[in-house]
Amino acid sequence: xxxxxxxxxxxxxxxxxxxxxxxxxxxxxxxxxxxxxxxxxxxxxxxxxxxxxxxxxxxxxxxxxxxxxxxxxxxxxxxxxxxxxxxxxxxxxxxxxxxxxxxxxxxxxxxxxxxxxxxxxxxxxxxxxxxxxxxxxxxxxxxxxxxxxxxxxx
Numbered sequence: 136x137x138x139x140x141x142x143x144x145x146x147x148x149x150x151x152x153x154x155x156x157x158x159x160x161x162x163x164x165x166x167x168x169x170x171x172x173x174x175x176x177x178x179x180x181x182x183x184x185x186x187x188x189x190x191x192x193x194x195x196x197x198x199x200x201x202x203x204x205x206x207x208x209x210x211x212x213x214x215x216x217x218x219x220x221x222x223x224x225x226x227x228x229x230x231x232x233x234x235x236x237x238x239x240x241x242x243x244x245x246x247x248x249x250x251x252x253x254x255x256x257x258x259x260x261x262x263x264x265x266x267x268x269x270x271x272x273x274x275x276x277x278x279x280x281x282x283x284x285x286x287x288x289x
Contacts, residue, residue, distance in 0.1 A: 144279050146175060151288040152272040156183075157192070157262045162203075165194075165273045169255040170284025174248040176276040177206060177258070178222035181236075183269035185215045191263040193231075194223060198256035206248065207231050209263055221271070223248075249280065257289065 151165050177194055190213045194206040207223045210231040215221070218236025223229070225246030250256070258275065262268070277286050 143282065146276060146278045147286070148274060148276050149286045149288055150272065150274045154270055154272070156267040156270060157190075157260065159262065159265050159267050161262050162195070163260045163262070164257045164289040165260055166258040166275055166286050167255065167289050168198075168250065168258065168284070168286045169252065170282075171249070171251045171280040172284045172286060173278045173280055174206070174223075174225075174244075174250065174275065175278055176222065176244055177274070178220055179260075179271040179273050181212075181215050181217050181219040181221070181269060182272055184217050185212055185269040186266055187214050188266045188268075189213050189264055190266065190268045192221075193261050193263075194258065195261055196250060196256060196258045198250060198252040199254050200256075203259075206258070209261075212268075215269075217269075251280075258286075 191209045193209045195203045197203045205227045208228055208230045216236050220234040221231045225244040225248055
C-alpha cells in the first residue's frame with residue numbers, strides 16, 4: 136500500500152468529454168492545472184465526423200498568465216472519421232499523429248513534456264478554421280512533479 140504524499144505522485148488521467156462542436160476560429164480551454172507536472176500523453180478522440188471543409192487545430196498551454204505555447208503544430212484534420220485518435224508526439228513542431236478508427240495507438244508519446252507553474256494555467260484547443268466542426272473527447276495522462284499538482288477538466 137502506498138501512503139502519504141507518494142500516492143499523489145503517481146500518473147493520473149483527466150478527461151473532458153461530451154463537448155459540443157468546436158467553435159470556429161476559437162481557443163477552447165480543456166484543462167486547468169496547478170503546480171509542476173509531466174505530460175505523458177495528450178489526445179482527442181473524434182466522436183462525430185469532422186466536416187469536409189478545412190479544419191486546422193492544435194493544442195496549446197498557458198502558464199502563470201504568460202504567453203501561449205504550442206504543444207504541437209497546427210494540424211489539418213479535415214474529414215477525420217468518428218473514432219480517429221489525434222495525439223501529440225511530445226515535440227511542439229510536430230503535427231498531431233492521426234490514428235484511424237479501430238486501430239490501436241500507444242498511450243504514451245515519443246517525448247514527454249514538463250510544465251512548470253507557480254500560479255497555474257490552462258491547456259487549450261485552438262481551431263484556426265472558419266467552420267464549426269465535429270465533436271471530440273479530450274484526455275491527458277499526466278504525472279505530478281510537485282506535491283499538490285493538479286490537472287482537471289475546465
